[in-house]
Amino acid sequence: MTPEAARPPTIKTIAQNVGMTANTVSRALRGSGSISPTTRDKILAEARRLGYVPNAAARALVLGSANSLGLVMTNPSNPFYSELFSVVERRSRKDGYMLHLAATEENLQNEESAVDAMLRWRVDGAIVVSSQGSDAPWQRLMANGVPMICVNRPLLEVDCELVGIDYEQGAYDATVHMLDSGHWPLVVFEEDLEITTVHSRIAGVHRACVARGRAPEDVSIVRIESPRENNSTLPWQPQSAYAEARRRLAHIPRGTGVIAGNDFLALGVYRAANELGLSMPEDLGVCGQGDHPFSAFLNPGLTTVRAPVQEIGAAAVDWIIQRVRTGSDHAPAHRRFAPELQVRGSTMTVNR
């Protein structure tokens, strides 16, 4: 179309057109310094006429920073993370920061290349959901002086700021609820990832058992495989849980309770229960975690543990930005937001 593959206009182009220096144009464009209103208007008019757009790379180069943040997630298909992205994107844009997004898919190699990209672009800070396979990428990031905050999952050994969820407490609350409403024995469906969130949830289940006089050893743990590969299309989680549930729940005592590590897993259990003719919640109680968008609309509605994603995302952005702006460097703190149990029809509500 336009035969001119020429470079876009620069401040120098504007300067020549209005008979001024690049310097003057620079100050006019950005309002700093002092310019006569006359030339100011002339410059702005010419800039508009040319459709001038400042070159972010040039600005970043001279300023040493591009006002950008890195956001590293494991899997954007997870509703929790897609909502996190929304919040973080909105809030950082509001504060004038660009976002570098990377999806690692629980894969260490992808984490390394994400760190690499952030380093190259000299991001001002990073918000990270680690796959917890290794701290190495993040140590590298922090060693380069990039402020960083973890979301949801702490680092393994290195101390780093964290804003997350008290999964242990959430699982505790869920378990207590199930036990008190008469569900027993309990079966836990969890991802087979070696991550703290899983461990915390299992710990919460155990603590609740003890608190209610049940033997934690009697709780069976079922691990559902998760792909750490580069091919994570969506439907495997409920699918795997379904297949497992078909086997595990074929002959169970009436009143058994399933605690699922996330609502996708619970979904697989639902289908298995339907096919096995188990009616919920009497024959089988199910509790999920995450309150995914569909959970309230299932039949019966899924009892689940809801995490305040909005608050968490906002807290992460705010912390990073404050840290960037003030340069303050306190000892890392761990803030965990309390999740909230959403009781719906998939669990019994009366003590028997």
Place this chain on the structure above:
Amino acid sequence: MTPEAARPPTIKTIAQNVGMTANTVSRALRGSGSISPTTRDKILAEARRLGYVPNAAARALVLGSANSLGLVMTNPSNPFYSELFSVVERRSRKDGYMLHLAATEENLQNEESAVDAMLRWRVDGAIVVSSQGSDAPWQRLMANGVPMICVNRPLLEVDCELVGIDYEQGAYDATVHMLDSGHWPLVVFEEDLEITTVHSRIAGVHRACVARGRAPEDVSIVRIESPRENNSTLPWQPQSAYAEARRRLAHIPRGTGVIAGNDFLALGVYRAANELGLSMPEDLGVCGQGDHPFSAFLNPGLTTVRAPVQEIGAAAVDWIIQRVRTGSDHAPAHRRFAPELQVRGSTMTVNR
């Protein structure tokens, strides 16, 4: 921690340390030009020792491009788009391109700032899901010579490359299926957005009616509100559809069929049907669009129209990259992938 808030090492730092010129270091680092193996190794070693990371902004400045693509979506919480993001991210990374992601939330102002950001960063190309409120932002982008491809929704008046879905055909197939299996009358639940995808789907429904000797006017269209604001948390879509369905489906003839614009809407219908005591598919047939991750696991499984997101995302990236690399500039084409009807338990399967 590190008292030195100093700038990271540059090729000049390396050059000094090994007693060479910046130029030589540059070539050694990137393997181009000719260097003696000896100095090459010395330089690489020193670079590793210093933890040198090239400055992307500087490189982008001199090269005039940063090997980056822009991806503009409306709403990352929509499973279709989060999957699209995954695919696009993976594929563009594989080809050495960075991704600039922007979420517009169906909001024109956000689209404009997205274009602005892409222009500032001199992205090499853009993959865009327009809100179809106006072509203005995209005209601006294209006027600046940025190759661009639309996904899913074409522009209003401007001609632009498109890779999308044949929504009309998908809705046609779904409707024919419902009619042939005895569902009548039909009710359509759609988002209240004025976008081509909605129009296409409705057109497909009408065409199918005509083909089967039913009067299109007898199909009632229910519009479900969508927020165009900056506060789109997730659960409104099924919620609104549910509320509407409670009213609309209270007294309907046995065998009525609902065609929903997406599976979230269908989810709201499910809940209403349950509460109204309508059994699916006999009393009420439901068909969705999108095959969201949960749809196969509902009870009954949701009949829905599945779009090949992977292929679409890959096609978009490939087109953009080829366009960028070759600079070729053919007349824009529209490629629409055929969606595929997934028949499950929410619709009857036998002719009555």
Place this chain on the structure above:
DNA sequence: TTGTACGCGTTATCAC
């Protein structure tokens, strides 16, 4: 108020 000089980190084009 405006212009001059210089630097940001990198690549490219030439010499040597």
Place this chain on the structure above:
DNA sequence: GTGATAACGCGTACAA
């Protein structure tokens, strides 16, 4: 094979 030199587009000091 290697080293000057210039250039990318912009911001900051300073001088005029």
